[in-house]
Amino acid sequence: MSRPSVSITIEPAFMEEHSAPEKQHYLFSYTITIENLGDEAFQLLERNWIITDGNGESNEVHGPGVVGEQPVIEPNESYQYTSSAAFATPIGFMEGHYLMQTASGAQFDAPIPAFRLALPCSVN
Numbered sequence: 733m734s735r736p737s738v739s740i741t742i743e744p745a746f747m748e749e750h751s752a753p754e755k756q757h758y759l760f761s762y763t764i765t766i767e768n769l770g771d772e773a774f775q776l777l778e779r780n781w782i783i784t785d786g787n788g789e790s791n792e793v794h795g796p797g798v799v800g801e802q803p804v805i806e807p808n809e810s811y812q813y814t815s816s817a818a819f820a821t822p823i824g825f826m827e828g829h830y831l832m833q834t835a836s837g838a839q840f841d842a843p844i845p846a847f848r849l850a851l852p853c854s855v856n
Contacts, residue, residue: 736838738767740843741767746758759817763813763814766812768806768809770807772835774833775805776802776805776831777796777832778795778831780828781827786824798815827846828844829844
């Protein structure tokens with residue numbers, strides 16, 4: 733059996749209609765696609781995030797699954813979900829990993845690449 737192969741892509745977006753910059757409240761959504769590039773199914777058991785605002789303040793978030801689910805992703809299939817994060821600054825960063833378990837019971841970490849959440853006009 734080959735080593736599990738996972739592709740994770742992120743599409744962040746600013747949610748202007750749910751933000752209140754005058755109150756230092758900036759809401760961002762992010763859509764994550766997790767693709768199984770291997771030959772064995774795996775299940776997403778846990779999420780582990782490090783969330784950092786524009787002032788360098790970090791917060792760690794751990795929990796079971798994502799958006800209330802612990803999906804099983806079959807070979808050559810993908811799973812996509814959208815979630816959100818609120819910041820007191822117009823820019824923030826997220827990174828982390830998912831704890832996965834293969835159909836044969838082996839556990840592994842799938843790194844989530846760092847990504848930036850920022851107001852469209854705040855980054856050149």
